[in-house]
Amino acid sequence: MVASREIRDGDRVFVGTGLPLIAGYVAQRRHAPHAVLIFESGIIGASPRHLASGVGDFRLMTGSVMMSGLYYALSLLQRGRIDVGFLGGAQVDRYGNLNSTAIGDYRTPRVRLPGSGGANDIASLAERVVILMPHEPRRLVERVDYVTSPGFLRGGTAREEAGLVGGGPVRVITDLAVFSFDPLTRALRLDALYPGVSLREVRERAGFAVDVAGPAAEVPPPSEEDVALLRDLDPDGIYLGRDP
Amino acid sequence: MVDKRCTLAEAVSLVHDGASVTFSGFGHSLQPLAFCRELVRQGRRRLHLLTMGECWAADLLCGAGCVATVHLSCLLFEGYGRCQNFSRAVEEGTVAVEDYSHFAITSRFLAGALGVPFLPIRSLLGSDILTHWTLEPRKHVLMDSPFSGERVVLVPALQPDVAVIHASRADAEGNVQLVGPRSIIDEQARAARTVIATVEEVVDPAEIRRHPELTVVPGFLVEAVVEVPFGAHPTGMYRYYDYDEAHIAEYYAASRDPARFRAYLERYVYDLPDHWAYLDAIGLARLLALRADPHWGYVDPELRRAKEPEQGGS
Numbered sequence: 160m161v162a163s164r165e166i167r168d169g170d171r172v173f174v175g176t177g178l179p180l181i182a183g184y185v186a187q188r189r190h191a192p193h194a195v196l197i198f199e200s201g202i203i204g205a206s207p208r209h210l211a212s213g214v215g216d217f218r219l220m221t222g223s224v225m226m227s228g229l230y231y232a233l234s235l236l237q238r239g240r241i242d243v244g245f246l247g248g249a250q251v252d253r254y255g256n257l258n259s260t261a262i263g264d265y266r267t268p269r270v271r272l273p274g275s276g277g278a279n280d281i282a283s284l285a286e287r288v289v290i291l292m293p294h295e296p297r298r299l300v301e302r303v304d305y306v307t308s309p310g311f312l313r314g315g316t317a318r319e320e321a322g323l324v325g326g327g328p329v330r331v332i333t334d335l336a337v338f339s340f341d342p343l344t345r346a347l348r349l350d351a352l353y354p355g356v357s358l359r360e361v362r363e364r365a366g367f368a369v370d371v372a373g374p375a376a377e378v379p380p381p382s383e384e385d386v387a388l389l390r391d392l393d394p395d396g397i398y399l400g401r402d403p
Numbered sequence: 404m405v406d407k408r409c410t411l412a413e414a415v416s417l418v419h420d421g422a423s424v425t426f427s428g429f430g431h432s433l434q435p436l437a438f439c440r441e442l443v444r445q446g447r448r449r450l451h452l453l454t455m456g457e458c459w460a461a462d463l464l465c466g467a468g469c470v471a472t473v474h475l476s477c478l479l480f481e482g483y484g485r486c487q488n489f490s491r492a493v494e495e496g497t498v499a500v501e502d503y504s505h506f507a508i509t510s511r512f513l514a515g516a517l518g519v520p521f522l523p524i525r526s527l528l529g530s531d532i533l534t535h536w537t538l539e540p541r542k543h544v545l546m547d548s549p550f551s552g553e554r555v556v557l558v559p560a561l562q563p564d565v566a567v568i569h570a571s572r573a574d575a576e577g578n579v580q581l582v583g584p585r586s587i588i589d590e591q592a593r594a595a596r597t598v599i600a601t602v603e604e605v606v607d608p609a610e611i612r613r614h615p616e617l618t619v620v621p622g623f624l625v626e627a628v629v630e631v632p633f634g635a636h637p638t639g640m641y642r643y644y645d646y647d648e649a650h651i652a653e654y655y656a657a658s659r660d661p662a663r664f665r666a667y668l669e670r671y672v673y674d675l676p677d678h679w680a681y682l683d684a685i686g687l688a689r690l691l692a693l694r695a696d697p698h699w700g701y702v703d704p705e706l707r708r709a710k711e712p713e714q715g716g717s
Binding site: 208215217221230307324 | 486496500
């Protein structure tokens with residue numbers, strides 16, 4: 160639900176599978192009917208009848224307005240046509256850099272991960288990026304082992320100095336809290352807690368010291384209507400589990 | 404009339420040890436797995452895979468010990484997780500890798516397809532994709548545009564020895580057609596020196612000419628065509644058949660452990676002489692149940708629930 164609120168009406172949204180897909184559809188149904196959902200596979204404006212398992216899933220062909228290609232979709236990013244993209248990964252650090260490549264040494268990693276895919280492109284080129292991440296100490300780290308997808312790099316003006324044209328991450332949403340980025344240091348800072356979650360828990364389950372800008376707001380719980388909508392989109396709880 | 408048809412075994416013999424190969428495919432679709440299984444059967448070694456998202460081809464070939472290096476953007480079994488054989492091979496040091504993003508590696512293929520030495524892109528800046536390289540003598544060059552000064556990354560052209568594409572249909576002249584999402588087949592086919600196409604059906608040239616807009620690779624760019632029904636199994640082909648969830652789960656479970664994967668390879672590759680024996684092993688009932696509904700282009704779950712009798716294990 161929180162992720163869906165990041166989508167403004169009329170936004171061109173780059174959507175990945177799983178939770179971003181659900182967020183996109185929720186946004187369209189609730190407050191952003193003119194949002195355009197664009198998939199990395201090149202499928203644009205899908206109205207699937209059945210839940211897709213991936214961005215290239217045939218189910219996304221249904222009701223789509225255009226079937227372009229992967230290169231077409233990613234070129235839109237580079238041209239500056241994409242307003243918001245959603246990203247995840249194995250690790251995020253305090254400057255919003257993401258790692259989906261390797262844990263440990265790059266050439267002989269402890270854990271080899273899938274790799275960038277479109278993530279680096281989205282992180283580099285989208286107007287704004289929303290990061291979704293489970294709230295665990297091994298995921299919210301001081302410094303990612305490998306910068307697959309750039310956030311604000313080392314903080315401050317590092318991102319601009321690198322020549323990146325996309326605006327970078329604006330939000331990190333975990334299953335405990337919502338964060339934004341300090342406008343000067345570009346470090347993560349806590350905005351809001353979910354109902355029933357304490358600041359202490361947020362700090363204990365993060366691998367870096369959590370900055371707090373001011374008193375944390377509370378994230379409004381989903382309404383009954385919201386819950387019904389989510390169940391309708393994902394009836395078997397494949398992406399949402401039991402607890403949207 | 405030129406006739407480019409051959410057997411799968413003959414087509415596979417065009418790929419030599421040490422060749423650089425790219426495969427069609429994205430997620431659980433479009434991957435030339437009958438071809439890959441035959442590559443494994445023929446004992447190919449030291450292949451250099453140039454991949455964007457062909458998780459199946461990469462994982463199967465790494466698991467079978469056929470691979471020396473992998474250029475990749477992302478290798479992931481959607482809905483399951485990272486590729487186990489591929490990851491293990493990298494962690495153990497038996498496969499070396501070079502990482503890119505989707506846009507970067509596709510731009511490399513496109514440069515190869517366009518016949519230019521490089522293309523400029525605006526992603527990768529600031530990331531470790533630029534700071535780490537293993538295989539390329541020169542992975543990239545940073546440049547400020549001579550026209551307007553913006554910082555860009557130049558990526559060099561990629562021209563694989565072989566592109567292996569699985570598509571919907573072709574004629575004997577090698578004109579290859581595809582319905583549905585096409586991943587980066589267009590860039591791969593034009594970049595590669597040799598193109599091999601396996602297709603669900605070989606049709607009359609007149610049929611190809613009724614729908615020229617469906618042609619993805621014209622015959623004059625294709626070396627060999629093989630008719631391989633269910634050639635992407637267990638991945639799917641839009642409008643032909645859906646991906647085989649049960650088999651994918653079986654594969655993924657086996658891929659977590661080398662001994663179990665060896666048993667999987669014995670059962671589905673080494674102990675079977677060819678693709679027809681593989682299809683027999685999967686079973687006619689299962690294959691027919693995967694056929695796409697003409698309206699949806701994949702299996703309609705409501706219809707499946709209504710008509711499928713209780714099936715035992717595979």
